[in-house]
Amino acid sequence: MASPTARLAKDYPWVKGPVIASAPMRLIALSSLAVEVSKAGGIGFIGASSDVSTLEGYFKDARQLLRSHHLQTANNTLPIGIGFLNWGADLPLAIELLRKYRPAAAWFYAPYQISDLVAWTNETRQATGNATKIWIQIGTVAEAVEAVEKCAPDVLVVQGVDAGGHGLNRGAGxxxxxxxxHDTLAAKLKGREAEMPVLIAGGGIxxxxxxxxxxxxxxxxxxLGTRYLAAPESVITKGYRDEIIRASDGGPHTVRTSVYDTLRGTTEWPKRYGGRAVINRSYEDAMAGMGDDENKRLYKEEEKKGDMGWGPSGRMxxxxxxxVGLVTKTQSAKEITEEVREETIAVLKxxxxxxxxxxxxMSRL
Amino acid sequence: MASPTARLAKDYPWVKGPVIASAPMRLIALSSLAVEVSKAGGIGFIGASSDVSTLEGYFKDARQLLRSHHLQTANNTLPIGIGFLNWGADLPLAIELLRKYRPAAAWFYAPYQISDLVAWTNETRQATGNATKIWIQIGTVAEAVEAVEKCAPDVLVVQGVDAGGHGLNRGAGxxxxxxxxHDTLAAKLKGREAEMPVLIAGGGIxxxxxxxxxxxxxxxxxxLGTRYLAAPESVITKGYRDEIIRASDGGPHTVRTSVYDTLRGTTEWPKRYGGRAVINRSYEDAMAGMGDDENKRLYKEEEKKGDMGWGPSGRMxxxxxxxVGLVTKTQSAKEITEEVREETIAVLKxxxxxxxxxxxxMSRL
Structure with missing residues (x-):
């Protein structure tokens, strides 16, 4: 069987090693970020999220942005990926768009149950003649086994608990x-090694x-997710980006919680997920016993402050x-992708x- | 300045690279484990814990066990380390024993406040003429900076949140x-690079x-801590060791909590620490609202079952x-130390x- 690196080289022929993908961050990772990452030799993902009604616009933007820059692709695909939040995304509309725009990868995440992804996987493969590769993100060994047995994804994104944004409330790094x-899948897939997915790591990198x-x-x-928030191609406010640059020591200063979902009204996530964010006044008030209604009212008030609403004493x-503490300056997505790639090779040396x-x-002493 | 590897080679001349230490696990890591790890080219630690009244016996045992096996040491030290839980350990008695037995390293952990370690560090260095090297374990960037500024330890043990047993409740991997x-210390110590401690990683390895x-x-x-629980030299029951071998998928199946401290009566730990353990019936009952008294009573009952008291439906x-899921078989401390060292070199290749x-x-495509 071809090595994982060889499989990545075949399916995403424009990439350079080591393979760096940008996370399909909801409302944040749109066409510009995805295209810039792919142009720099990574794999850029658009976060289609749970509402695919805006996805066709993103596809058109990406196609336009890629027009001037020829990237070699496999099977006439678009050299970017699309990430879905499968607890909310509309399957028929998504499949129609995948058929029409043929992204190189479709990344599935956070279904109510893993078995919900069987239809997504099969229909995507059918609609694109297997050109759009299937990425499934998991957060436990049990989820990995179930995803591989039921969907045989091309890529398994293994998300550790250090990841920002949404992830399992109970997990490991x-x-x-x-x-x-790796070991559990290798043991289960003995005799059918071709079904072993390529493993991509996320969370804390x-x-x-x-x-x-x-x-x-x-x-x-x-x-990488958090690191790309420092890129102007990420669709976030200056207040958000400034806070990413400022915050440090993420162990004590970030937390995975449902408090921010409650405030923002994104309450349809399956209960096993929480969102990791920098601890701010909303969180501290919630922990001190403030009710949701009052906390939401204060959040709405804070929105009026614009960029000043972020920070440890803010509420955005x-x-x-x-x-987050390793993200210390604003840099373009291209610079980030190239720098991280070069650093990796230097670390290996x-x-x-x-x-x-x-x-x-030492051993000779 | 000498490289971290060169400093380790100088201070612990019997070690082989990569340097593997065994964690000073309370009541578990005693003379036999420590000596076997050192004899295999690692750095074995005895867990003196919070009660040093038994430490002299451990020292004597270790000296006896080492007699037949000459290990090259620096400054006439004993080729093992001692780990203290500084929230409880008695300073004068500890210093007396460190002076008398001169272990190669003293590992300080979990003081009520980092500044409590200043006296421990200074007195250890004075008592042993700087022969016993100072290891301090931290769990956040803030703790690292404070420990280095106040104590200038020789080694900083950086403990990630995946670690078993006690660790900070809020941390990062x-x-x-x-x-x-690393980056924060390097920036703070600009111009005084000699104060940069050697970094040793723990938690999830x-x-x-x-x-x-x-x-x-x-x-x-x-x-490494959890891995050495599989070694017969660790002082644990068969029930405990069997459960280590059985348990898998530690993200969802372990938890950091104070429940087990409550049951076992080890309640003097500073509040910022919890102990990570495999989830069992005691924990589930506590989460379901069972009071401490009833849970303790059931724990005491369960003790009578011996080895059958461990497991997901047990209470020990x-x-x-x-x-824990990567620990799948019993092996001697020697085998573990040598195997992990050889694997590391194979991974690098x-x-x-x-x-x-x-x-x-890929990049040439």
Whole structure:
């Protein structure tokens, strides 16, 4: 069987290694971000989210933006991916658009149950003649096994609990999750190795060190979310972006919670998911016992402050991962993608030196 | 300044790279485990815990066990380390024993406040003529900065939230924590680089993939806890060890909580810490609203069942990290240490191949 890297090279022939994808962040990762990431040799994703009524506009924008820049694709696909929130997205409309625009990948996430993705997978493959590759994001070993048994995705995105925005309330970091997903699938798929999906790691990765670590853990590539919030191509306000640059020490200063969903009215997420964001006054008030109605009223008031509504004493939501402290400056999506790729190769070289000049010398003592 | 690897080679001259330490697990990691790990080229730690009244016995046992096996040490130290829980450990008695037995390292953890460690650090260094090196374990960037500014430890153990047993209730995985600790310290210590501690990663690591990932993130070595629970040298019951081997998918199946401390009466831990363990009936009952008195009564009853008291429907506590699913068989501490070291080197070689044969080929397309 072809190596995971070779499969990525075949399915997304414009990519450069190590493979870096941008997360399909809801309302944030639209055509401009996705196209810039792909143009820089990554795999850019548009967040179609739970409401696909705006997706055709994004496809048209992306096609337009890609016109001047020829990227080599497989099977006449569009060199970007589309991410869906499957608890809300409309299947027939989505399939119609996938058939028409043929993105290189469709990323499924957060169905009420994994089995809901069987129809999405089959219809996408049928509609595009298997040209649009299936990515499924999971957060536990059990979800990984179920997704692979039921859908045989091309790619499994293994999301660790450090991830920003929505993820499972109860999970592990990729440091332990990714190797266990790999080993469990390898054991289950003995004799049918062709069904082993390519593993892509997400959650807590923002630079070349995180990418190299993910490769060590068994991933063939990574997905970055929080880091791309620093790119002007992400559709967020200045207040949100400034807070991403400011915030640090994400362990104590971010939290996964349903408080921000309650305030923002995005309450249809399956109950097993919460959104990780920088801790702010809304969260602290909720923990101190403030009722939802009063907290929502204050949130609405805060909206009038514009960019001043973000920050630890503000009330606007700053979805971000624990890695937010490694995001310290604004950079274009192109710069981020290229820099992280180059750093990764530098980290690998440094590791090689540590092993040869350091460990080998140590063992000779 | 000497590289972190060179500093480890100088201070612990018996070690082999990559440096693997065994965690000073309370009541579990005693002389036999520590000595076996050191004899295998790692750094074995005895968990002196919060009550040092038994420490002299452990020291004597360790010295006896080491007698037949000459390990090269620095400054006439004992080639093992001792871990303290500083919220409870008695400083004068500890210092007396450190002076007398001169372990290669003293590992400080969980003081009520970081500044409590200043006296521990200074007195240890004075008592041993700086021969016993200072390891301090932290769980956030803020703690790292404070520990380094106040104590200038030789080693900083960076504990991610995936760790088993006790850790901060609010933290990040090492995937994001370790690089941010590194960068923040490097910036703060500009001009006084000699004060930069060696970084050792812990939390979620059980095999060569986790070690290689930690090296990529910037660690000079790692500490393993859960993996060593599979070694017969760990002082745990068969029921506990069987549950470690059985449990999998640690994200959903372990939890960090104070429930187990309440049941076991270890309630003096500073409030910011909880213990990660496999979810069992005690925890589920507590979440369902059972009062502490009834839950404790049932715990006491369960103790009578012996090894049958462990497991998801049991009530005895199985402290373990999210990585528990990667621990699948009993192995001696020696085998674990050697296997993990060899795996790490194999992972590095594989990464080199992926980069050269995979990514480079990709980029040429």
């Amino acid at each position: 990729i440091i332990s999750l990714l190797p266990e997903v 923002a630079d070349g060190r995180g990418v190299a670590a993910s490769i060590a853990l068994g991933a063939a590539g990574v997905v 939501t700053t979805y971000a991962g624990t890695v 440094r590791m090689h030196t540590i092993a040869t000049d350091g460990w080998m010398a | 090492i995937i994001s924590l370790l690089p941010e600790v 059980a095999d060569g993939r986790g070690v290689a990932a930690s090296i990529a993130l910037g660690a000079a070595g790692v500490v 506590t199985t402290y373990a990290g999210t990585v 594989r990464m080199h191949t992926i980069a050269t044969d995979g990514w480079m080929a």
